[in-house]
Amino acid sequence: MDSIDKRLVREVRAGDEQAFAELVELYKDKVYQVAYRMVGNVHEAQDVAQEAFLRAYTNIDTYDIQRKFSTWLFRIATNVAIDRLRKRKPDFHLEDPVQGADGLTIESQLAADEEPVDDQVIQMETRDWIQQEIQALPPKYRMAVLLKYMEDLSLKEISDILDLPVSTVKTRIHRGREALRKRMRHV
Amino acid sequence: MSCEQHYRTLIDKYIDGEATAEERQELNEHLETCDACFEYMLEVRKVVAFVQSASHVQAPEGFTENVMKNLPKRKQTNRFKV
Numbered sequence: 461m462d463s464i465d466k467r468l469v470r471e472v473r474a475g476d477e478q479a480f481a482e483l484v485e486l487y488k489d490k491v492y493q494v495a496y497r498m499v500g501n502v503h504e505a506q507d508v509a510q511e512a513f514l515r516a517y518t519n520i521d522t523y524d525i526q527r528k529f530s531t532w533l534f535r536i537a538t539n540v541a542i543d544r545l546r547k548r549k550p551d552f553h554l555e556d557p558v559q560g561a562d563g564l565t566i567e568s569q570l571a572a573d574e575e576p577v578d579d580q581v582i583q584m585e586t587r588d589w590i591q592q593e594i595q596a597l598p599p600k601y602r603m604a605v606l607l608k609y610m611e612d613l614s615l616k617e618i619s620d621i622l623d624l625p626v627s628t629v630k631t632r633i634h635r636g637r638e639a640l641r642k643r644m645r646h647v
Numbered sequence: 648m649s650c651e652q653h654y655r656t657l658i659d660k661y662i663d664g665e666a667t668a669e670e671r672q673e674l675n676e677h678l679e680t681c682d683a684c685f686e687y688m689l690e691v692r693k694v695v696a697f698v699q700s701a702s703h704v705q706a707p708e709g710f711t712e713n714v715m716k717n718l719p720k721r722k723q724t725n726r727f728k729v
Contacts, residue, residue, distance in 0.1 A: 610702035
């Protein structure tokens with residue numbers, strides 16, 4: 461996988477746009493998922509994911525080919541997503557506490573489920589609910605939890621992407637997981 | 648560190664796949680007798696399973712084409728710089 465990435469990067473550097481299209485195809489779902497989970501809506505997620513790829517393309521010469529391409533790409537994507545959250549709320553800081561998370565009730569979700577049409581609908585609603593719960597996490601915990609459990613990355617990779625020590629990554633994952641546990645425990 | 652905190656830390660390590668054989672043994676013995684910790688472990692596992700189950704988002708149709716349409720002309724000037 462990694463060697464395909466590197467071959468494609470070399471071709472992009474040599475001026476082959478089609479090679480870049482192949483890289484986008486390979487990583488679009490992963491990058492889009494990070495964007496969607498961070499910004500929480502499809503419209504902005506598309507913008508963020510697209511911006512991440514455009515930045516990667518513009519800066520392809522700065523990528524260190526000795527390192528993993530996906531780590532570099534995720535790093536760009538997480539930065540674009542965080543920039544977007546900052547712009548939405550000018551005084552936004554990653555360290556901000558959670559707010560407004562209590563408005564969401566499991567009861568209201570269950571009430572909507574009273575007459576399930578079919579399994580697929582239930583599954584969709586469960587996913588929406590999980591997405592809402594993830595959205596309610598402070599961004600720094602949300603990012604760590606999503607890279608770990610949704611993108612299935614190692615602590616070392618997450619540490620490289622977020623430019624944080626492994627111990628900090630671990631703490632953020634645990635705190636995010638604990639916040640989710642408290643909210644999801646009665647389901 | 649309270650007793651409860653001690654076992655929660657062990658459970659975290661166990662869930663992360665970092666517990667040693669001795670720690671797993673100690674935890675298992677504790678879980679036999681402690682409902683609260685057993686419950687806690689089930690809840691943590693449930694959270695992980697929930698989050699993983701929601702992890703199949705796909706980029707919208709035409710995503711790659713959109714990116715390619717917006718591709719800027721890349722500057723070639725810094726190609727030979729490190």
